[in-house]
Amino acid sequence: MSSMELKSKAAQIRMDLLRMIHGAKTGHTGGSLSNTDILTALYYKIMTIDPAQPKWQERDRFIASKGHSVESLWCILADRGFFPKEELATFSQFGTRLIGHPNNKVPGIEMNTGALGHGLAISVGMALAAKKDARASRVFCLMGDGEQAEGSVWEAAMAGAHYKLDNLVGIIDRNRLQISGSTEEVMGLEPLEEKWAAFGWHVVSIDGNDIDALVEAFESAPAVAGKPTLVMANTVKGKGVSFAENVPHWHHHVPNDEELAKALAELEAVINSYSQEGQVQ
Amino acid sequence: MANKIPNRQVICETLVTLAQEDKDIMVLASDSRGSAAMAPFANAYPEQFVEVGIAEQNIVGISAGLAHSGKKPFVTSPACFLSMRSIEQIKVDVAYSGTNVKLVGISGGISYGALGMSHHSVQDIAVARAIPGLAIILPADRHETKRMTEALAVHEGGVYVRIGRNPVEDSYESDDYEFVIGKAVTMREGSDITIIATGETVRIALDAQAELAEAGVSARVLNMHTIKPLDEEAIVRAAQETGGIITVEEHSIHGGLGAAVAEVVVQQHPVPMRILGIPDEPAIAGKSTEVFDHYGISSSNIKAVALGMLRK
Ligand SMILES: Cc1ncc(C[n+]2csc(CCOP(=O)(O)OP(=O)(O)O)c2C)c(N)n1
Numbered sequence: 353m354s355s356m357e358l359k360s361k362a363a364q365i366r367m368d369l370l371r372m373i374h375g376a377k378t379g380h381t382g383g384s385l386s387n388t389d390i391l392t393a394l395y396y397k398i399m400t401i402d403p404a405q406p407k408w409q410e411r412d413r414f415i416a417s418k419g420h421s422v423e424s425l426w427c428i429l430a431d432r433g434f435f436p437k438e439e440l441a442t443f444s445q446f447g448t449r450l451i452g453h454p455n456n457k458v459p460g461i462e463m464n465t466g467a468l469g470h471g472l473a474i475s476v477g478m479a480l481a482a483k484k485d486a487r488a489s490r491v492f493c494l495m496g497d498g499e500q501a502e503g504s505v506w507e508a509a510m511a512g513a514h515y516k517l518d519n520l521v522g523i524i525d526r527n528r529l530q531i532s533g534s535t536e537e538v539m540g541l542e543p544l545e546e547k548w549a550a551f552g553w554h555v556v557s558i559d560g561n562d563i564d565a566l567v568e569a570f571e572s573a574p575a576v577a578g579k580p581t582l583v584m585a586n587t588v589k590g591k592g593v594s595f596a597e598n599v600p601h602w603h604h605h606v607p608n609d610e611e612l613a614k615a616l617a618e619l620e621a622v623i624n625s626y627s628q629e630g631q632v633q
Numbered sequence: 634m635a636n637k638i639p640n641r642q643v644i645c646e647t648l649v650t651l652a653q654e655d656k657d658i659m660v661l662a663s664d665s666r667g668s669a670a671m672a673p674f675a676n677a678y679p680e681q682f683v684e685v686g687i688a689e690q691n692i693v694g695i696s697a698g699l700a701h702s703g704k705k706p707f708v709t710s711p712a713c714f715l716s717m718r719s720i721e722q723i724k725v726d727v728a729y730s731g732t733n734v735k736l737v738g739i740s741g742g743i744s745y746g747a748l749g750m751s752h753h754s755v756q757d758i759a760v761a762r763a764i765p766g767l768a769i770i771l772p773a774d775r776h777e778t779k780r781m782t783e784a785l786a787v788h789e790g791g792v793y794v795r796i797g798r799n800p801v802e803d804s805y806e807s808d809d810y811e812f813v814i815g816k817a818v819t820m821r822e823g824s825d826i827t828i829i830a831t832g833e834t835v836r837i838a839l840d841a842q843a844e845l846a847e848a849g850v851s852a853r854v855l856n857m858h859t860i861k862p863l864d865e866e867a868i869v870r871a872a873q874e875t876g877g878i879i880t881v882e883e884h885s886i887h888g889g890l891g892a893a894v895a896e897v898v899v900q901q902h903p904v905p906m907r908i909l910g911i912p913d914e915p916a917i918a919g920k921s922t923e924v925f926d927h928y929g930i931s932s933s934n935i936k937a938v939a940l941g942m943l944r945k
Contacts, residue, residue: 452748453752464749532665
């Protein structure tokens, strides 16, 4: 996919996830909007995967350690053909597989996550197995910034460097908000990049809502042989919906009819601008 | 009368009142002050509030340290993480070391229906029961939650409390009754069978009692708000006087209220028993009421089970 197609795709995924959350009347809106560009870059450009063979051993792995933001992932997996798009309408409803967190009964999901601070350790195990089996698979693990307060994140960080896992890419959705407000007020993290570097990781800091920057960062990993890569993706929580951006209560706020219409119109305009640009060229 | 106040809000309101007098009371949160409804406490007494971020092991360790220095910490965190993620800190830093920490697990049971097993807390009673010296309490409604919170503020020792997320219908008419840790409350007298419930399922047991009364069955209802220390005497009396027991809980059928009652019954006065709860599987997704109905944690199913036991 071209850069413009990726950007357009991200806007479409945002529209899909907003409609899905609105329909279900529940969902983690803010954190899903903030990581949509990261997931779009991974699932449409970077990762080697085959929706027809979700368990293909040579595939790259993605672990959503911030499992509460599963909405963007459900929409992307459906769009990529892992399961029918109609199933998105069952999100969070009685008896569904598409619950409010990753569920590995659904094709395309590797592991069940949702309790924060589990994903990186799992990813270390997967990356270690790929090394032992001499497979080219890479492992991408998306974490929240609030999640960094869990000690288990740092235990795994230590192990990733110790085992020289340069096939492991940690990504932090650095949107600077968690539930109770700003990360720096709830539990200060800074200087976060220096901490990861001190733990032996190669740290790349980028605009995490810029798909071109994401693609470049992921494509060039590992930049340093023998070191895992940490992509500090500086994002905006609620990205793409003007009135939700940087507003803490959109963490799990559900748009009402009016808000949905407004948000969809904003995203529609983004898609139109890209398609016009495409015609000019 | 429909009650609109969730128990988590009652705990906060009661602590706000108590903390006016008692400057040693402290509340801790793990990015959970909203879900625990503790924002009013945090705003009223910033000096008595500690935010630890998303770090459930840390919150218990820090509380044990505070308690060791004479503070009275109330830890408020989602029941699923507080009870399981921090269980070693609870075992060693709280129970074994004998520190005065009150652990309040919020949104317990299957309150977080569609968020899945990571967020359900239906093993917490089983795990907590196996820890010596840790009391376990599940209040039934807002009145009991108020009396319990007052009792906890003066009780010395580690306690695990579990409450749900949503408002529950009242089981008591008022808070004008005596709440004693470790002492079951006979909500209804009865002679044909006993229904023992805990926490927010007490309301369901009371509804079943009313339905059974219409069918001519006299059911006793015990509110076992304290799972540990367990009121063995009330259980043995129920076995002797009513000849059969049904337990009801928002917990796995393994290791919870039903198991605790069965241990007493089978060793002291064997009678037929049925254990109603969540079966040994990741609970189906859905709203609490949908999940309850699916697994037969309902007044109509309790009635059917009771009638089945009495026919034999
Ligand atoms: C172990 C654990 N504790 C608490 C929670 C509840 N919880 C869900 S999302 C969240 C905030 C996450 O913040 P952050 O990691 O910054 O993610 P984002 O802002 O990107 O949504 C919390 C506390 C959880 N899911 N797991």
